Amino acid sequence: MNCESYTLKSNNLTQLHGFLKKELQLEYENYEKIEEEYFILGFEDFYFRNNSTQFELIYAKIENQEIKIDIVGSAGGSGLLNLNLGSEKSFINKFMKIIEKYEKEYHLSS
Numbered sequence: 001m002n003c004e005s006y007t008l009k010s011n012n013l014t015q016l017h018g019f020l021k022k023e024l025q026l027e028y029e030n031y032e033k034i035e036e037e038y039f040i041l042g043f044e045d046f047y048f049r050n051n052s053t054q055f056e057l058i059y060a061k062i063e064n065q066e067i068k069i070d071i072v073g074s075a076g077g078s079g080l081l082n083l084n085l086g087s088e089k090s091f092i093n094k095f096m097k098i099i100e101k102y103e104k105e106y107h108l109s110s
Contacts, residue, residue: 001072001073001074001088002072002073002074002088002089002091002092003070003071003072003073003092004070004071004092004096005068005069005070005071006068006069006071006096006099007066007067007068007069008066008067008069008099008102008103008108009066009108009109010066010067010106010108011062011065011066011067012067013036013037013038013039013060013062013067015106016060016067016102017039017041017060019102019105020041020058020098020102021041023098023101023102024041024043024095024098037061037062038059038060038061038062039059039060040057040058040059040060041057041058042055042056042057042058043055043056044056045091054073054074054088054091055072055073055074056072056073056074056091057070057071057072057074058070058071058072058095059072069099071091071092071095071096073088073089073090073091073092074088
């Protein structure tokens with residue numbers, strides 16, 4: 001499992017939620033919950049490099065007028081040694097590029 005945290009200088013969860021759903025181009029979502037102070041996106045993605053489907057989770061909450069984001073890539077390993085061949089970290093890197101795009105589009109700085 002690989003995890004990262006990030007802070008956005010914004011408190012507009014609805015805007016971020018809509019942007020992420022569009023940019024991630026989710027084929028389907030296993031779980032989505034949006035409230036006034038947080039949202040959760042959980043989904044699976046298949047990686048050919050290790051012939052495995054991994055679980056990916058995004059948890060965003062408002063804290064002190066900022067959005068704190070936790071990004072998790074997990075269960076990406078396969079085989080006896082449970083090798084993920086970098087697929088979990090790859091998801092986190094892809095997500096961070098999407099966040100950079102979001103910051104540029106909405107003129108935010110971290």
